[in-house]
Amino acid sequence: MQHALTRSPPSGSMAARLAEPRVVLGILALWLLLHAVLRLLTGPTLGMDDAEQALSAQAWSWGYRTEQPPLFTWLLLLLEPVLGVGHVPITVLRYLFLGGCCLAYWQAARLWLGDDGRAAVAVLALPAMYTFGWYAQVDLTHSTVLATAVAVLLWLSARLARRQTYLDYFLLGVTLGLGVLGKWNFALAGLALVLTGLILPELRRVVLHPGTLLAAAVALVIVLPNAWWLLGHKSMGEAGTAVLVRGARSQLASLGDLLVAALAFAQPWLVLAGILFLPSLRRCRREQVARPAVRVLGTYVIIALLLHALLVVPFGGVNYSERWMIGPLLPLPILFAAFLAPQHLPIGRWLAVLAVLVVVTLGMRVAIPLAGGDACLGKCRILYPFDAIADGLRQAGFRDGTVVVGDLHLGGNLRVRMPQSRVVETSAPPGVFGPPTGNGQCLLAWISPEPGTPPPPELLEGARAKLGVDASLPARRGAVTAPLLGAVERRLSIGYLLFEQPNGECR
Structure with a gap:
C-alpha cells in the first residue's frame, strides 16, 4: 500500500521547527512530568483504580478480579520491592505507559500521515482530550495499558501495510496478547483491525499473510494462562456480565450511553481544533489528503464502534463509558489531521491553546487539596x-x-x-x-x-x-x-x- 507523499511545512518556518520530533516529544514529556511530580507531591492517598492495584499486588496470581485482567498488577509487583508499596510505584508505572502511548502514537501518525507537521497536530491532541488530559492523570490504570496497546497497534498496522515482516507480526502478537491482559476490550480493537484488513483490498494481503498465524499463536500463548484461570472462576457469560453490566439498563439506553461516550471522548479537543484548524481544513486540496489514513483508520473506527454496540445483543444493558472509547476512537486525531493542508498548520497557536488547558488541569490538581474536603463537590x-x-x-x-x-x-x-x-x-x-x-x-x-x-x-x-x-x-x-x-x-x-x-x- 502506498502512503500519501506530502510536503512538510517549509524548512525553517515556525511550524516546521515546532513539528520536529525532539520538540514534539519534549512537549509531551514535560506535560507528563509535571503531572507525575504533582501526583507524587499530593500524598499517599490512592484513587479508586490505584487502590485496586495496591490491594491486588500482595501476591502473584494468574488473575485477581474477573472484571479486570492482571498485567498492571504483575508489573506493580515487580516495582514494589524497589520503590515500596503505595503511590510511588503506581505513579511510575502509569507514566511509563502514558509516555509509551505518546511515543507509539507519534510514530503511528508519522507513518499514516506522511509528514511531521500533521503528525504533530495529531499527537498534540492527546493532552487536550479529557480522557488523557485529566482522567488518565488522576485515576486510570488498566486504561493506560489499553491506550498504549492501541497506539502500538496503529503503529504496527502502518508498518505492516508498507512491508510484511515476521518480526512485525511477532510484535503484533505480543501487542495483542499483552493488550488483552491490560484491558479486556482491547480484544475488540484487534478484531476490528482484522475485519478492516479483510474488507479493504489494500490490507487484505496483510491479514492473509502467514505471519498472521504467528501473531495469533503468540497472542494465544500470552493470554491462555489468565483465560484458563478466569474460566476456572466464572463462565464466559458470567465474566462478560461482571465486566460489562452495571445495574439495569435497556439495550436502547445503553446505545444512547455509547453515543454519549463517543461524543465525550474527543472533547474539548475536537471543538477547539475544529475552530483553530478550520482555515487549514478549507485549504487542503484533494491530492493532499492522506488517503490511506482515511480509508484504513476510518474503516477501523466504524467497525470498532459497531463491535462495541453489538455487545448489547448477548449482555443487554452495557455500562459504556468514555474510557472504553480509547479502543475505537484513539485514531480520531490522526483522521482529523489527514484532512489538513500540510503547508498551513497553525501549530504555534495550537500550542498556546494547549498550554492554557494544561495549566488549568494542573491548577485543578493543586486547587483540590488546597480547597479542602468541605469545598469538594465530588467524592474527592x-x-x-x-x-x-x-x-x-x-x-x-x-x-x-x-x-x-x-x-x-x-x-x-x-x-x-x-x-x-x-x-x-x-x-x-x-x-x-x-x-x-x-x-x-x-x-x-x-x-x-x-x-x-x-x-x-x-x-x-x-x-x-x-x-x-x-x-x-x-x-x-x-x-x-x-x-x-x-x-x-x-x-x-x-x-x-x-x-x-x-x-x-x-x-
Missing part, C-alpha cells in the same frame, strides 16, 4: 484521611494479621498503611491476596455512614464464605472517624470488628 477520594483512620485502628488495638473489607478503595488504602498485614476484599476470588503469614488478629472494616452502623451483611457473608470467619465470636466493636483533609464538617467514619485471636483463615 484523594482527600480521604486514611492516615488518621489507620492510626485510629491501631489505637483501637489492631497490630497485625488480616484485614477484611468489602470496598476496593478502602482496602487498597489500608494495605498501603498496613504493609505487614494481609488485606482481603470479599468480592475477589479466594486466595488471590496470598495466604495468611502468621497467627495475627482478624479485623473487619467498612465505611460507616454514621458511627455505630453495623457491618454490611455482604461483608459478613463474604468473610464467612472466603475465610471461614465466625462473626458471633467475642470481638471489639467500634468506629474510627476523622475529617477529610482540610475539612471542618465532612468526615470519614470506618466501622470495625476486631477479633483478638485468629478467626478461621482470618489471621
Whole structure:
C-alpha cells in the first residue's frame, strides 16, 4: 500500500521547527512530568483504580478480579520491592505507559500521515482530550495499558501495510496478547483491525499473510494462562456480565450511553481544533489528503464502534463509558489531521491553546487539596484521611494479621498503611491476596455512614464464605472517624470488628 507523499511545512518556518520530533516529544514529556511530580507531591492517598492495584499486588496470581485482567498488577509487583508499596510505584508505572502511548502514537501518525507537521497536530491532541488530559492523570490504570496497546497497534498496522515482516507480526502478537491482559476490550480493537484488513483490498494481503498465524499463536500463548484461570472462576457469560453490566439498563439506553461516550471522548479537543484548524481544513486540496489514513483508520473506527454496540445483543444493558472509547476512537486525531493542508498548520497557536488547558488541569490538581474536603463537590477520594483512620485502628488495638473489607478503595488504602498485614476484599476470588503469614488478629472494616452502623451483611457473608470467619465470636466493636483533609464538617467514619485471636483463615 502506498502512503500519501506530502510536503512538510517549509524548512525553517515556525511550524516546521515546532513539528520536529525532539520538540514534539519534549512537549509531551514535560506535560507528563509535571503531572507525575504533582501526583507524587499530593500524598499517599490512592484513587479508586490505584487502590485496586495496591490491594491486588500482595501476591502473584494468574488473575485477581474477573472484571479486570492482571498485567498492571504483575508489573506493580515487580516495582514494589524497589520503590515500596503505595503511590510511588503506581505513579511510575502509569507514566511509563502514558509516555509509551505518546511515543507509539507519534510514530503511528508519522507513518499514516506522511509528514511531521500533521503528525504533530495529531499527537498534540492527546493532552487536550479529557480522557488523557485529566482522567488518565488522576485515576486510570488498566486504561493506560489499553491506550498504549492501541497506539502500538496503529503503529504496527502502518508498518505492516508498507512491508510484511515476521518480526512485525511477532510484535503484533505480543501487542495483542499483552493488550488483552491490560484491558479486556482491547480484544475488540484487534478484531476490528482484522475485519478492516479483510474488507479493504489494500490490507487484505496483510491479514492473509502467514505471519498472521504467528501473531495469533503468540497472542494465544500470552493470554491462555489468565483465560484458563478466569474460566476456572466464572463462565464466559458470567465474566462478560461482571465486566460489562452495571445495574439495569435497556439495550436502547445503553446505545444512547455509547453515543454519549463517543461524543465525550474527543472533547474539548475536537471543538477547539475544529475552530483553530478550520482555515487549514478549507485549504487542503484533494491530492493532499492522506488517503490511506482515511480509508484504513476510518474503516477501523466504524467497525470498532459497531463491535462495541453489538455487545448489547448477548449482555443487554452495557455500562459504556468514555474510557472504553480509547479502543475505537484513539485514531480520531490522526483522521482529523489527514484532512489538513500540510503547508498551513497553525501549530504555534495550537500550542498556546494547549498550554492554557494544561495549566488549568494542573491548577485543578493543586486547587483540590488546597480547597479542602468541605469545598469538594465530588467524592474527592484523594482527600480521604486514611492516615488518621489507620492510626485510629491501631489505637483501637489492631497490630497485625488480616484485614477484611468489602470496598476496593478502602482496602487498597489500608494495605498501603498496613504493609505487614494481609488485606482481603470479599468480592475477589479466594486466595488471590496470598495466604495468611502468621497467627495475627482478624479485623473487619467498612465505611460507616454514621458511627455505630453495623457491618454490611455482604461483608459478613463474604468473610464467612472466603475465610471461614465466625462473626458471633467475642470481638471489639467500634468506629474510627476523622475529617477529610482540610475539612471542618465532612468526615470519614470506618466501622470495625476486631477479633483478638485468629478467626478461621482470618489471621
